[in-house]
Amino acid sequence: MKTSGDKIELLRGTLDLLILRTLLLGPAHGHQIAKHIQRNTDDVLQVEHGSLYPALHRMERKGWLASKWASGEGKRELKYYRLTAQGKKQLVVEELKWKQVVNAIARVPVQAES
Amino acid sequence: MSSWKRLKEFGPWSRARLERDLEREIQNHLAYEAQESGDRRALGNIALVKEDVREAWGWARLEQFARDIHFGWRQVRRNPSFSAIAIGTLALGIGGVAAVFSAVDAVLIRPLPYAGAERLVTLWDDLSMSRTGEPKIASTPFEWIQWRRLNTVFTDLALTQPGQATLTDTGEPEQLPARKATWNLCRVLGVQPMLGRAFSEDEDTKSVRVAMISYGLWQRRFNGSPDVIGRKITLNDNPYEVIGVMPRGFYFVPARDTDVWLPASFPAWMRTSPAWHDAHIVARLKPGVTLEHARASMRALSMQVTAKDFRGPHSAMIIPLRAELAGDTRTELIVLLCASAALLLIACVNLANLLLSRSSVRRREVAVRAAIGAGRGRLIAQFLTESLVLSVLGASVGLMLALPAMRFLESLTPESMGAVRLTLDWRVVAISAAAAIGSALTYGLAPALGGSRLALLDGLREGARGSTGARSHWFQHSLIVVEVALAVVLLTCGALLLQTLHHLRQLDLGVRSEKLLTFESPLFRYQDFGKRVAFVEAELEKIRAIPGVINAGAASRIPMTDDGQATFYKLAGQSNDATPDQVALFRIVSGDYLTVIGAQLREGRFFGPSDRRSGAPAVIVNESFAKRNFPGRSALGARFQFGEINDTGYWYTIVGVVKEIRERSVRKDLGPAVYLLHEQTDQWSTSGAQPIAIVVRTAVEPTSLVPEIRQAIWSVDNNQPIARVQTIQEIFDRQLFTQSQSTALLGAFALLALLLASIGLYGVISYGVTQRTNEIGVRMALGATSRDILFRFGRRGLALTLAGLAMGLALSLGAVRLMTALIYGFQPNHAIAGTVVSVILLAVATVACLVPARRAARLDPVVALKHE
Structure with missing residues (x-):
């Protein structure tokens, strides 16, 4: 169910x-982040x-992200996440780790598939 | 995140806000999803997402735990009867462990009141390789002097000896429990007097009359006044200066209540006598010296020191002070601790079975939980938390039960240790908490694993009953076998102890114990032999004149209280070489003594008017003496020399043989003993063996005569104290006291184990009946009679019982080995114990199995078939 078609399950x-990279562009709410990654x-x-959501909350707890409630498009109040200074540092670390992987x-x- | 902020979030107000925000955030997300795709498919499990987010918050685990506890508590309240059984069972198990542990802690773990007590050891002579063959006897001052000079393993050795102290200052004369000690005792023990000082080496060697007194005596006789130091008191008619008061709670082997400590000040002959065995030696191991090394070293040294002993060289024995203090109690406590642990284990097994049975009842609840997103780990955690709630409740009730049991156990603590007050201290509470957690894991884990697996396998399938049965049945059945086996072990041990106790109670003491009063009246004021004989005669005469007294006699020791006073003897015609393995207890008695205590004459006569001071020395021996020395012929008329074995010693002629009197103690072996007439023992007058023990046979309740007896003695000498007033029956009961206490306790554990095991058996059979009601219906419909059904279910229970019984009987052979120290030279009949236990167990098990089996047999097949 989790991997269907050519969609790939995210590596642990x-x-x-991905979240850190996305937020480097500016604050976003959860759905935006998901859409952005997908697009x-x-x-x-x-x-x-x-x-x-567990990841967002965990990263917020670690101090990489900060959040605040603000009205987005329409009447809804949305929870926007942004990168903190610590989060930017973490992004460098994560990039490095990714390159290593x-x-x-x-x-x-x-092995070539026939 | 700062810990402060974290802490603030923990509060319910911010928690509610967090929850609200999470809900909003997720709803927003869902709204977007809905806009885009028009369905909620991608949503997954909202509850699970939330749960995961909460976990990311960090304190989720704790909170989950709190919720599980709350849920567990609700479960407890929802099923009061199940909970009551569970909590009661656990309370018995945990309470037993807590109570026994409190005694173990007090006797075997808590620090002793000496500095660095773990390096303190006691030394004894081991004569098992010499011709006398005593495995452990008191050492000699001679050895102390030599060991102290030559040893390489101790920083120092101190010595104590029996002493006596009659205090005659003001008020009534009082006989005080006293010990003599070498000047370095306090230094070796690392204890300082709380007031004043200890003896100096000079005071000890020069026989200066100084004394240290106990805290108790200081409070009682001197009102705790500090100016007691330097005061002169009269002990044994001599002035002694009080120089120190021992700290409160100080005690030392062999008795907890020594009131006076006097300098040992050995007389010159004692310093060189190799056979004066009355010294208790305590020593401190040098740093870095192991017990093994010290043992080897002292064995060699002792052989060297005693090389010239006429009995042959002998070895020394080292026993750590803690072990010496605890004595047999150590084994008793370990047996009881094992028994209580076994009971707790049985309780756990029982609960595991109950929970397993219940987990099938709760299958649907669990399945629902699994369906709405509880993972297996989550389910296990929840099951275990429920068990923990039960255990904690059980432990709390158990601690309440432990309190009265602790009062009971206090009496088990050894004589030589300070008075012990068992309390619920943090250690007992900690061990109960550990027992609670341990038991929750023990009985909770199997049902938790089983329950959670069941949930995942069966899901919400209806009527999945019975299909997973085989495996869990197998498991439940083995639990029952284990439970029954443990109960059998406990029952067998209990039966053996009971046999031993019964055996001890039936022992022939050699005396008629009813209405026989004993007490001690020291004779140090009568050093002159003639005056002593006259005084003893006068005091006995006065006592006999009291209305209600039948007769009175005197002896050097009260029966069952002392294994001292023994010496070598030589039969007529033997050479001096024969004596080293010829040792007999001797008692110096008044003419009437043997008649008064009701000794049974086997041959010859008791002492009579013809045995006068000037007459031919007569002696009465016991049967052991007669059999050893005169096998197959009469001992009457035979002569032997006693005491100083030399050409000038006195010769005695045997005039009578009596059945053995238990002189040493109730349990100790009978051995050769001889009774000498006081009037004919003037050559003994320096040995300290004097008829200080008075026995009085009364027609009325013996203790009611104590005031008159006291007055009678004071009418002869008003400075004469009387001490240790007790009846023979009391002495006997006290010696069997710890034995009967521990037997009673072990018996209680065993009966509880039997009860729990039968409840377990009942539970499992009854659960089988409930589960297989449909099957029973089918069988009946196909023509099975109720007899068949009864047989079918009854047989299973009995098979389990028999398996457990066999296993238990095998295990108990091992357990009995642990207990041999408690069975005191008595060979209990294992076959009888095993048979009795088997019969009781089978009877109880049959009832436990038949009740549910009958229920099965009486089922109406129609109802059974429709049974859901």
Whole structure:
């Protein structure tokens, strides 16, 4: 159910990186973040709400994100998340970790599929 | 996030805000989703998302735990009968462990009132390899002097000896429990007098009359006045200067209530006598010296020191002070602790079974929880929390039950230790908490694992009853077998202890114990032999004149109280070499003594008017003496030499043989003993063996005559104290007291175990009947009779019982080995114990199985078939 078609389940830990990258562009609320990730990966990466909100709350607790309630488009009050200074530092760390992962995977020889 | 902010969030107000915000945030998200795709499919499980978010908040676990506790509490209240059984069972188990542990703590764990007590050891002579064969006897001052000079393993050794102190200052004369001690006792023990000082080496060696007194005596006789230091008191008719008061609560082997400490000041002959065994030696191990090393070293040293002993060289024995103080109580307590742990285990097994049975009842509830998003870990956590709630309640009730049990256990603490008051201190509470948590895990885990698996497997399927049965039945059945086996072990141990106690109660003491009063009246004022004989005769005469007294006699020791006063003897015609393994207890008695205590004459005669001071020395021996020395022939008329074995010693002629009197103690082996007439013992007058013990046979309640007896003695000498007034029956009861207490306690544990095991058996069979009601209906419809059904269910229960019985009997063989120290040389009959236990168990188990089996047999097949 979680992986269907060509949609890829997020690698553990990459969600944090994606959220941090998204918020580098400016404050956003949860749904925007999810949509942004989905759009920018051509729908390849789909963010489950089940993991998005726990991740947001966890990162807020760690001090990487700050939040505030503000009226968005329409009459609704929405919870907007933004990067903190600490969060920007964390983004650098996460980027580094990600590169390591990618490099590591690249070094594993690929067997051609017939 | 700062911890302050975190703390603020924990409050219910901010918590509610957080929850509200989360709800809003998620609703917003859903609204967007709905706008886009028109359905909520992508939403997943809102409750689960929320749960995960809460977990991200950090304190979710704690909160979940609180909610589980709350839920557990509701479960407890919802099923009062189940909860009552569970809590009651646990209370018995945990209460038992808590009570026994409090005694174990007091006797075996709590620090002793000496500095660095773990390095203190006691030393004893081990004569088992010498010709006398005593495995453990008191050491000698001679050895103390030598060991102190030559040993390499102790920083120092101190010595105490029996002493006596009659205080005659003002008021009534009082006989005080006293010990003599070498000057370094306080230094070795690391204890300082709370007032004043200890003896100096000079005072000890020069026999200066100084004394240290106990805190109790200081309060009682001197009103706790500090100017007692330096005061002169009259002890044994001599002036002594009080130089120190021992700290409150100070005690030392062998008795907790020593009131006076006097310098040992050995006479010259004692310093060189290799056979004066009356010294208790305590020593402090040097830092870094292990017990094993000290043992080896002292064995060798002792062999060297006693090389010239005429009995042959002998070894020394080292016993840590703690073990010496605890004595047999240690084994008793360990047995009781094991028993209480076994009971707790039975209680846990019982509860595990009950919970397993219930988990199928709760299957639907669990399935619903699983369906709305509870993971397996979550379910297990919840089950365990429920168990914990039960356990904590059980432990609380258990601690209440433990209090009266602790009063009972206080009496089990050894004589040599300070008076013990058992209390619910933090250690007992901690051990109960540990027992509660441990038991919750023990009985809660299987049902929790089973219950959560069940939920995931069966989901909400209807009528899934019975399909997963085989495996859980197997598990439940093995639990029952274990439970029955444990109960059998406890019952068998209880039966063996009961046999031992019964055996001890039936022992022939060699005396008629009813209406026989005893007390002590010291004779130090009568050093002159003639005056002593006259005084003893006069006091006995006065006592006999009291209305209600039948007769009175005197002896050097009261029966069952002392294994001292023994010496070598030589039969006529033997060489001096024969004596080392010829040792007999001796008692110096008045002419009437053996008649007064009701000794049974086997041969010859008692002492009579013809046995005068000037007459031929006569002796009465016991049967052990006669059998050992004159096997197959009469001992009458035979002569032997007693005491100083040399050519000038006195010869005695045997005039009578009596059945053994238990002189040493109720439990100790009978051995050769001889009774000498006081008037004919003037050569003994320096040995300290004097007829200080008076026995009075009365026609009325013996203790009612004590005031008259006191007056009678004072009418002869008004400075004469009387001490240790007690009846023979009291002495006997006191010696069996701890034995009967621990037997009663173990018996109680065993009966509770039997009760719990039968409840468990009943529960399982009865659960099987409920579960298989449909099956029973089918069987009956197919022609099974109620007899068949009864047989079918009854048989299963009995099979489990038999399996448990077999396992328990096998295990109890091992358990009995642990208890041999409590069975005191008595060979209990295992076959009888095993048979009795089997019969009782089978009877109880049959009832426990038949009740539910009959219910099955009486089912109406129509109802049974329709049973949901």
